[in-house]
Amino acid sequence: MKLGISMWSYFAIHKKGEIDIPGFIESAKALGVDGVELLDFFWKNRDAELEAVDAALAKTGLPVGVYSVGNDFVLPDPDARKKQVDVIKEGVDNAVHFGAKVVRVFAGNSKDGISFEQAFDWIVEGLSEAAAYAQANGVRLALENHGKLAGRADQVLRIIETVNSPALAANPDTGNFMLMGEESDEAVRSLGVQPAMVHFKDFQEIDTDNPTPAYIGINGRKFVGTAIGEGGAKLDGCIANLKAAGFTGWVNIEYEGGEDPTTALPRSVKYARSLIDG
Secondary structure, three states: EEEEEHHHHHHHHHOOOOOHHHHHHHOOOOOOHOEEEEEEOOOHHHHEEEEEEEHHHHOOOOOOEEEEEOOEEEEEHHHHHHHHHHHHHHHHHHHHHOOOOOOEEEEOOOOOOOOOHHHHHHHHHHHHHHHHHHHHOOOOEEOOOOOOOOHHHHHHHHHHHHHHOEEEEEEEEEHHHHHHHOOOHHHHOOOOOOOOOEOOOOOEEEEOOOOOOOOOOOHHEOOOOOOOOOOOHHHHHHHHHHHHOOOOOOOEOOOOOOOOOHHHHHHHHHHHHHHHHH
């Protein structure tokens, strides 16, 4: 397994203008990870920024293991869904530029009046077209268990099996499973498919009357992000199950806690390393 880090881990300080993409890459190098995960979300002007990003990658020697996009197929309008396919295709093109072999994708977000069953065909249709484009370009798509609409392991597995493409696999997100009431290690095991990548995330459940800003999970349960290894996700079991499955791909830290990432991430990397190398 290779340990990487997603730029999403730096969301809070990026929002404050304290770090850009080259700065993230240099920070990742200082943390001692094996590679980085870039996201379409963080481009302000891709064409203007690309040269500096390429230079930072060359300077640090870090590979882009994963390129992530934020797509949503839970849209009744066919033209709108077509644009979401284009989002993934653009992500594949960026992955090819950076030499990444994996593009993280979503199914879509929960919306009032639209159930998973209603959205299922839209999701499969969109991911089928996107997977064909990815396969033609030597890239795999990694479907994340994201949000409340397609957040369970069985839902992700059903989508992957229905699309039935070698270019579509899973991205188990260890923290997101907790929002759906699933134990992270069991969810990783039950997917039953070789993941294309893994998001290593940790959450801690808090009391429902706690005023701390939190993610609201199924049945109203509240969770906050923590440094990796300091929450309730069964991360040791996740790694054990990945090793048992013969997984050798990217395990990317995705920190979503309230602590400054510059202090939380060194501990996160140390803990993740202890599991992967242990």
